Amino acid sequence: MLLPPLWLLLFIGWLPAPMHDFAPMQWHAHEMFFGFGWAVIGGFLLTATKNWVQIRGYHGAALMLLTLAWIVERLGMWYEAALSPVVFYLSNNLFLVAIVLMLLWTLVRHSKTDSYSDNYFFLIALPLFLVAKNLILSGEYFQAGVSMAIGLFRVAFLVMLERTLTQFMRSAFQVEILRDPRLDRAIKLLALAMIFESFLPDLLAGGLAMLLALLLLLRFVFWQPQRAMRRIDIGIMYLGYLAIVVQLLLVALQHTFDPGWIGGVATHVFSFGVMGLIIPAMLVRISKGHTGRKVSFDAVDKAVLWLMILAFVSRLVMPQFLPGAYTLWLALATACWFLCFATLGWRYIPYLFQPRVDGKEH
Numbered sequence: 001m002l003l004p005p006l007w008l009l010l011f012i013g014w015l016p017a018p019m020h021d022f023a024p025m026q027w028h029a030h031e032m033f034f035g036f037g038w039a040v041i042g043g044f045l046l047t048a049t050k051n052w053v054q055i056r057g058y059h060g061a062a063l064m065l066l067t068l069a070w071i072v073e074r075l076g077m078w079y080e081a082a083l084s085p086v087v088f089y090l091s092n093n094l095f096l097v098a099i100v101l102m103l104l105w106t107l108v109r110h111s112k113t114d115s116y117s118d119n120y121f122f123l124i125a126l127p128l129f130l131v132a133k134n135l136i137l138s139g140e141y142f143q144a145g146v147s148m149a150i151g152l153f154r155v156a157f158l159v160m161l162e163r164t165l166t167q168f169m170r171s172a173f174q175v176e177i178l179r180d181p182r183l184d185r186a187i188k189l190l191a192l193a194m195i196f197e198s199f200l201p202d203l204l205a206g207g208l209a210m211l212l213a214l215l216l217l218l219r220f221v222f223w224q225p226q227r228a229m230r231r232i233d234i235g236i237m238y239l240g241y242l243a244i245v246v247q248l249l250l251v252a253l254q255h256t257f258d259p260g261w262i263g264g265v266a267t268h269v270f271s272f273g274v275m276g277l278i279i280p281a282m283l284v285r286i287s288k289g290h291t292g293r294k295v296s297f298d299a300v301d302k303a304v305l306w307l308m309i310l311a312f313v314s315r316l317v318m319p320q321f322l323p324g325a326y327t328l329w330l331a332l333a334t335a336c337w338f339l340c341f342a343t344l345g346w347r348y349i350p351y352l353f354q355p356r357v358d359g360k361e362h
Helices: 003-011 024-053 061-078 085-109 120-136 142-173 181-199 202-221 232-254 265-289 299-321 323-352
Strands: none
Touching: 003 024, 003 323, 024 061, 024 085, 024 120, 024 142, 024 265, 061 085, 085 120, 120 142, 120 181, 142 181, 142 232, 142 265, 181 202, 202 232, 232 265, 232 299, 265 299, 265 323, 299 323
């Protein structure tokens, strides 16, 4: 909720820069991917992996310690210049190292009861997040770290969308969407290769991005989007899927020529279009479903999804037509983001402090 408003205040000069030796843009990128992004993906994977391998999963003190480590990391990122390098890198990596080890332990230890044969993608991707995280904080390899972080989140979202949209479409519309193992595997292998996009020759990186985008579009046609778009709670997941395609096409273009877009478009298509559109919808589903409540989207739930669509348009589309009002569009996108997550927090954090309504353990 607070990270984009903090960045806006820094960007327009109303808030002094944090006490650190790296550039403000590095702070912003790191906090959105590893402050916001990993709070979400970490929570999702802690919840999902226990279901995949059919165990209760981590709870109680283990999650409290993870939360504390996440808070320590946020403070360390803000006051980095006041810390010794050893203290900073310990505080900065504690959360991610701990949660990655916990997830890997769950997947490896209980591999015999794993419901999904392709979870090896997570075994490969999870440790690489640590590499991307530290590259973002290095002056020389900042852009490589951002590209790598996007590539890793892309893998995670593609796996998640395959599994969840299959269930959502079956439940909502009683239809089966195309799940061809050969196509699915090719998509995930290409996505794995695209993690290293910034280290590849331009022609190869652009070609891989274009090929992955085309395969995703091919599959999208057979995923019954005409039905999904009838419901905002599922349709917004499809828009997030399309944002992955658009971001890949932009990456392919960037490896050929500079299109001259305003405001880091390729990166923000992912952060606002993929993460920003998909995550609120999933938070509503998880907060209700995993506390024993019926998963349904009321008027307020739908309103926050529309807010994020407006945030996407404000952050990415409008600056291309009216670049002179860039700060205004940035402020509007930030306000929409804040209102979306503030509303979700107000509504659903209380659920997480209560026992499940169905009497089951969290």
